[in-house]
Amino acid sequence: MSGVIKKDESGVYQRVVLKNAAPYHYVNVCLVLEDESTKLSAVEFKQFITSGLKSLYGEVGAALAFDVLKYNEDKRTALLRVNSRGLVKLWSSLTLLGSYQNQACAFRVLQVSPYLLALTGNSRELQLD
Amino acid sequence: MAVFMDLNLSSSSSVRSLIESAAQLGFSTVAINYVFEPSKKKQEIPTPTPITELMDQLPVVQGRSRPIRVLNRLTVVMSDSSHFRPNAAEYRSFDLLAVQPTTEKLFHAACLLYDVDIICILVTEKLPFFFKRAPVSGAVDRGVVFEVSYSAAIRDSTMRRYTIANAVCLMESCKGRNVILSSAAEKALELRGPYDVTNLGLLFGLSDKDSKEAVSSTCRSVLLHAETRKTASGIIYTMKSCSDSCDQQEAPPQSEHCEAPAAKKHKTAPADS
Structure with a gap:
């Protein structure tokens, strides 16, 4: 993390500015899928995302490091961790993925945050009265 | 902040599921697109299905607790200058009017002359012409916007190449101003969320700010431009009053005189003198 620390003359207060130094971004x-009954294991899931990266960005894109931190096989939701620099690449390849084994599919990006803690809740799922 | 809009949903059989899916993804306004190709024989200008007939109750937009707004839009695919008839009465039943020029001459005319809201950029084939700076900046000055649709890029990898190439080519001459991104989706699974589309805009050569505006505030200015198209200088607006109870009150005459807004005739005359 690169932080710019500026010390006040009096030496009592200290201002710390972090310039977007988060190393990773977390994506939920x-x-x-068109056919809801299709089962996907975690390995197949990651393989599918990698194939999407490869089709859009080639071998260099396929080499992009990302991790599947958590995968729910029933709902097919996953928590991905990616280098902040690779976020745009990963996200755009997820957007442009349109078919899985000749059936239509779509990735719904639910949440994106530089902090994992922010993904514990989703304000859009709150029931407002 | 302006709300998110998707101004191009195909008017296919699955339009109900498209509208529901768009509301779920967070789009506050969508437009159903009717395509009119005069080059094909025996084709008539389609008439839009009223929204009330389409759905009884419009779905609520996610996170907004108000129903989605649905508009109708007509796209005229032009391969000849006679295909676009200005002031045609059939065009008036649509909220938005778009053209898709296929030759450079028509593109030039669409940018500088035609009274339309949206110019569609071809994304399914390689562009047959270059975007020249003069017509593009003329269109930007007039408030006409360019539309890039992304669902072809999802369907096919060759189309994806053309979409990106044509979009990048457009951005070089318009520098990201007056561009909207829309789906042109036929199925609900071809729709993407507004933030996904914003991120996709980065791939087309838009900046962060322009990319977000392409799904929000530029779309809003299209709607306002479409409203002023029906008015005289954006001030006076005539409409047919359809109240059966009061017969005395005369409805505004639906003559040709009324079709052309007064402002269009006196464009050269100074407004204040």
Whole structure:
């Protein structure tokens, strides 16, 4: 983390500015398939995302490091961790993925955050009265 | 902040599921697109299905607790200059009017002359012409916007190449101003969320700010432009009053005189003198 620390003359207060230094971004995604009964294991899930990266960005894109931190096989939701620099690449390849084994599919990106803690709740799922 | 809009949903059989899916993804306004190709024989200008007939109750937009707004839009695919008839009465039943020019001459005319809201950029084939700076900046000055649709890029990898190439080519001459991104989706699974589309805009050569505006505030200015198209200088607006109870009150005459807004005739005359 690169932080710019500026010390006040009096030496009492200290201002710390972090210039977007988060090394990773966390993405919460859900895979929607045309045929809801299709089962996908975590390995197949990651393989599918890698194939999407490869089709859009080639071998260099396929080498992009990302991790599947958590995968829910029933709902097909996953928590991905990716280098902040690779976020745009990963996200755009998820957007442009349109078919899985000759059936239509879509990735719904639910949440994106530089902090994992922010993904514990989703304000859009709150029931407002 | 302006709300998110998707101004192109195909008017296919699954339009109900498209509208529901768009509301779920967070789009506050969508437009159903009717395509009119005069080059094909025996084709008539389609008439839009009223929204009330389409759905009884419009779905609530996610996170907004108000129903989605649905508009109708007509796209005229032009391969000849006679295909677009200005002031045609059939065009008036649509909220938005778009053209898709296929030759450079028509593109030039669409940018500088035609009274339309949206110019569609071809995304399914390689562009047959270059975007010249003069017509593009003329269109930007007039408030006409360019539309890039992304669902072809999802369907096919060759189309994806053309979409990106044509979009990048457009951004070089318009510098990201007056561009909207829309889906042109036929199925609900071809729709993407507004933030996904914003991120996709980065791939097309838009900046962060322009990319977000392409799904929000530029779309809003299209709607306002479409409203002023029906008015005289954006001030006076005539409409047919359809109240059966009061017969005395005369409805505004639906003559040709009324079709052309007064402002269009006196464009050269100064407004204040």
